[in-house]
Amino acid sequence: MWQQWLGELEQGNVKALARSISLVENSAEGYEKMLEALPYNATARVIGITGPPGAGKSTLVDALIGQFIAHGKKVAVLCVDPSSPFNLGAVLGDRIRMSNWYTHPNVYIRSLATRGSMGGLNPRIIEITELVKAAGYDYVIVETVGVGQSEIEIAGLADTTVVVMVPEGGDEIQTMKAGLMEIADIFVVNKSDRPEADAFVKNLRLMLAPAFHSHREVPIVKTIGSTTSGIDELYNAIEQHSEETGHSLRKSWLITERVFQLVQQHRMNNIDKEGMFNAIRSSLNDKVNFNLYRFAKNYF
């Protein structure tokens, strides 16, 4: 079955892509064989869009899709639903707002659940991204809410990471999560229709200054998502980052990071957490001398 889907997927058939994503999400029969058979797409770029809840990420993605297709590109969007780590199905609700493009032939939009990966991305996001690339999309945009683990994961997944923020009072920026600062290839200050936007950008520049010694200067783009103001600049910043990093060492490091995560996942696969819990419970009930390290060593 997957062989046929793969053929169709490579022709850009979205139904085959949708089925293949479900196959991989559910670890259904044949999914590993299919992943092993995927062709390499050297030119597709993964753009991570992250930032606090409600910062305007989806609004910006919607506007960006318009830019990409105006430049003749095919673009796919994967929205990772952040709502709850215990939520086992993607809740479309909010994400449906991007529906402007749902029927455009060069656009593919899919919501993914987090499926219990604590505050993180969908556990199969790396593999799903590879499927989408194989379907011939030039850009794969992954939207995630920047909370906890997910920002580190998105930095490993994306060729270009865009961090979206909104202008807040001076103190807020000081307390902004260091995690978000570190992963940004591009900063977006959205909702810059707010009066405090210029002061916020200035503060952000000052904060970033000490980091300049070893890295490239991180561009800061001011946008108003709802009016698409600044979207040209954002598009250009993404294109420029792609050109700068496309053939660099960074690319190999990124792929190393993805492989590392896959290996980690597979090694952890055999570990039955419930079994572990039961074993710990009975150890504690028996009032034995419980040694944490010795216990853990059984699983090494």
Ligand SMILES: Nc1nc2c(ncn2[C@@H]2O[C@H](COP(=O)(O)OP(=O)(O)OP(=O)(O)O)[C@@H](O)[C@H]2O)c(=O)[nH]1
């Ligand atoms: N004033 C103003 N409102 C905006 C702007 N961009 C987006 N919004 C509004 O902000 C709200 C949140 O926008 P979304 O695009 O859903 O934000 P998000 O970051 O995707 O939200 P989550 O996915 O829930 O984290 C919506 O009501 C938008 O209309 C902007 O530039 N200015």
Ligand SMILES: [Mg+2]
């Ligand atoms: Mg959103």
